[in-house]
């Protein structure tokens with residue numbers, strides 16, 4: 001049995017703690033927040049093996065540049081003169097090619113499918129009650145051009161063995177009988193499922209506390225001391241701590257902490273927003289509004305609309321223009337749904353930890369023997385959470401990993 005300190009109590013930290021305690025380790029989780037907000041709470045709740053194409057795909061950089069001066073665009077990269085940011089942009093640009101996408105697809109698919117199975121398994125074996133449904137995911141298109149693109153992606157997904165199909169306007173009406181849709185058609189990924197994120201997070205914390213995991217919340221890791229290629233001590237805002245093994249699951253803040261170990265982890269925070277409505281919307285199936293890149297999720301007792309990838313540093317400022325752009329897109333696709341000022345005023349945001357090649361960092365760097373890195377999941381951290389936790393626990397327990405982790409190596413070159 002080892003004593004493991006997990007830095008960060010988002011979905012990745014909690015799932016790591018879960019599988020570490022299952023392996024018989026003693027686990028402590030340290031988080032600088034109250035653990036009730038941020039990416040792991042505001043996300044769209046999709047467990048989406050269908051999302052096989054990494055963020056860094058051909059054409060994305062060009063789109064990012066085009067959108068740079070548009071305050072309401074779904075992707076925004078704020079230009080900055082900062083060496084970490086510039087290195088990230090170069091690496092991102094380098095990854096936006098067909099060869100990378102082809103290599104990444106099987107890795108993304110395998111970890112997402114495993115993760116979905118593990119959510120199922122946790123729900124059953126621990127008798128958790130969090131909201132979890134498998135109704136699939138619709139991609140709703142307003143233009144023929146977007147529909148054509150989405151149909152190409154469906155073919156790719158089908159080739160990978162995922163349940164995916166084109167869906168006509170008439171079929172959409174049958175799937176969504178209680179809401180009017182202003183679309184030309186769409187695609188349907190039956191392989192996807194969805195959850196209400198805060199329910200899972202809260203239930204998992206209660207479970208972990210019951211099984212002996214210690215939590216230090218509102219406690220920031222401010223420094224890390226190394227000795228002989230290993231972490232010796234971590235310093236928090238309240239105490240010094242020592243353990244046998246450490247897990248870096250600090251989301252968008254992970255690269256700052258990695259720097260203290262002389263580790264260069266290219267990572268940018270990608271801010272996203274969510275608007276909730278408690279009013280009945282009639283929406284039954286989770287959907288992505290394809291042109292607007294807005295995610296729509298019928299959660300437990302409310303509907304969530306989430307979107308925007310704003311790469312503009314670490315901050316939680318709410319940009320009203322982007323919140324309005326999400327609400328406006330919703331109204332364009334569902335003409336009867338108009339989000340109120342109050343609902344928009346209650347919008348919240350979270351920071352996705354975005355690696356430059358759209359793949360997470362999972363595993364040990366050769367630079368630090370007792371540190372396992374688990375971050376960089378970008379738009380897929382919720383989908384990949386449980387599998388990441390399992391892999392972390394396997395690495396620390398020196399077991400053969402369930403999946404090939406080569407593509408996720410934290411020391412990979414860009």
Ligand SMILES: Cc1cc2nc3c(=O)[nH]c(=O)nc-3n(C[C@H](O)[C@H](O)[C@H](O)COP(=O)(O)OP(=O)(O)OC[C@H]3O[C@@H](n4cnc5c(N)ncnc54)[C@H](O)[C@@H]3O)c2cc1C
Pocket residue numbers: 007008009010011012013030031032033035038039040041042043044045046047048219220221222249250251252253254257270271272273274295306307349350351352353374375376377378379380381382383384
């Ligand atoms: C709007 C939106 C919609 C999304 N929708 C989806 C979706 O539908 N499906 C999907 O798969 N993914 C989705 N994502 C992405 C997903 O939410 C993230 O990838 C995931 O939550 C990241 O989890 P994490 O644990 O790495 O980071 P976080 O959730 O950010 O957790 C990191 C934790 O580390 C703590 N921390 C940081 N620094 C320190 C420090 N120095 N000391 C102590 N603690 C520290 C923070 O307080 C935080 O609690 C979405 C994200 C957003 C924003």
